[in-house]
Amino acid sequence: MKEKVAIVHVVHRFDTGGLENGMVNLINRLDPSVYRHSIVTMKGHSELFAERIKTDNVTFYDLAKGNGQDLGIFLRLNRLLKTLRPDVLHTRNTATLEMQLVGWWRRVPLRIHGEHGWDVNDMHGSNPRYQKLRRFMRRFVHQWVALSVEARDYLLNTIGVAPERVNHICNGVDIQRFSPQPSTDSDSLVVGCVGRLAAVKNHTMLATAFVDAWHYARERNTTLKLHLIGDGDCRGAVEKILIDGGCIKDCWLAGNRSDVPDLMGQMDVFVLPSLAEGISNTILEAMASGLPVVATAVGGNVELVQHEQSGFLVDVDAGALATALKRYVDEPALIQQQGQCARQLAEEKFSIDAMTAAYDGLYRSH
Incomplete structure (x- = not known):
């Protein structure tokens, strides 16, 4: 043998x-x-x-x-x-x-x-x-x-x-394990991110952008929520930004979890704000889950996200990220439209x- x-x-x-x-x-x-x-x-x-x-x-x-x-x-x-x-x-x-x-x-x-x-x-x-x-x-x-x-x-x-x-x-990406799920929170727009809370992943920029977008959404009678899945050295800094911004009540810092497919099913939009990136598994998993993806235009992110079609590519800038999130507040139809495109890309290319x-x-x- x-x-x-x-x-x-x-x-x-x-x-x-x-x-x-x-x-x-x-x-x-x-x-x-x-x-x-x-x-x-x-x-x-x-x-x-x-x-x-x-x-x-x-x-x-x-x-x-x-x-x-x-x-x-x-x-x-x-x-x-x-x-x-x-x-x-x-x-x-x-x-x-x-x-x-x-x-x-x-x-x-x-x-x-x-x-x-x-x-x-x-x-x-x-x-x-x-x-x-x-x-x-x-x-x-x-x-x-x-x-x-x-x-x-x-x-x-x-x-x-x-x-x-x-x-x-x-x-x-495993397109059977990660697949579109019906939203469990129809009254809110849930922005999510999965990854280590490490400096290179730049969650502090996401927190800053979310505070801006959260206040914008409130003025338009929309509830914006943030789900952060993962843990790491930057957790304290992220929490402080969200607390100081007055929106911590609408934020969930879940820590490390093993039920990521289910948690992605609770999200409406996925965000990856990295300073640098290879080919992100979490972007692929979000795409397979039928989520539009907002990512910084660095490294392999530009190979995965089709700007304006399956999500948005933005500069490494909190203002640019907040602007992209506000688009979903103003144009909620984009979520389903771009999410379907993301799922199709996951099936055909990855x-x-x-x-x-x-x-x-x-x-x-x-």
């Missing part, structure tokens, strides 16, 4: 997030009779989030990285790879890129690195130190995965990766089957 392809996935932490959600979707759909997966984390994993994986061919390992420089992490990964003997080492984002050195040392047959999105310290790949790191690591990585066109062009033109080693694989097939072909290429 042929032995399964052994893949070691290395991530900073396996917890609520778009990158990790994409991994869940991929692992759940790759043939378990062909693959076995090891998820290696630098900083542990969430047991609750890990429950989203429905296959029984996955094992977790934690390298328990210390704060700051922890050179021992290379030795710990070396021992682990010596035991696991993977066919594929797949690291994701800058925090794990150096782990490819260990894969090279252990002669892992296929070494893949994925660029999923930008960090707040590396907006659009502009950090010179990280550029030098990526250029240095070119010799140790066989194949690179760019989720967005922006990331693909960055690898080709800025980092100098050879075209035959760059794979543009867009995220896919198939999860196409994403899985692309990764399947890449993993088998070793």
Whole structure:
């Protein structure tokens, strides 16, 4: 009997997030009779989030990285790879890129690195130190995965990766799990966002824009509500803006949740105010849920949202975001019109089957 392809996935932490959600979707759909997966984390994993994986061919390992420089992490990964003997080492984002050195040392047959999105310290790949790191690591990585066109062009033109080693694989969405649902709050217009409350996600700008739009809606006898799904370091700052703006009573900061499809069913409009973004799983999930999407015109957002058709692309500016939200107050028919367009785009262009097939072909290429 042929032995399964052994893949070691290395991530900073396996917890609520778009990158990790994409991994869940991929692992759940790759043939378990062909693959076995090891998820290696630098900083542990969430047991609750890990429950989203429905296959029984996955094992977790934690390298328990210390704060700051922890050179021992290379030795710990070396021992682990010596035991696991993977066919594929797949690291994701800058925090794990150096782990490819260990894969090279252990002669892992296929070494893949994925660029999923930008960090707040590396907006659009502009950090010179990280550029030098990526250029240095070119010799140790066989194949690179760019989720967005922006990331693909960055690898080709800025980092100098050879075209035959760059794979543009867009995220896919489960259009059965995420689908349009009838509104449960017909008396209000519910604006929603799902994601980590981290600086790069820019929820403070969303809060500022919502305060403006909320007062505008009140003057027009419309109740505007905000649902924020997710948690993180910026929660306190977001809450303060909403409290000071006088609208906290119409806001729900739900924290991390596992029932995102149901919660999206309670929204009318989805907003993603990121400073930088790859291919956002939450935008795709919102589109599949039949929601119009208002997103900042950064990174992969411009590949997903068709301006004025499936939502609005706006500048990274609270005033511009508030103006877009006010459009839905004044023209509520736009919600259904753009939501239907978003759902159609999700069905036709962002198939999860196409994403899985692309990764399947890449993993088998070793």
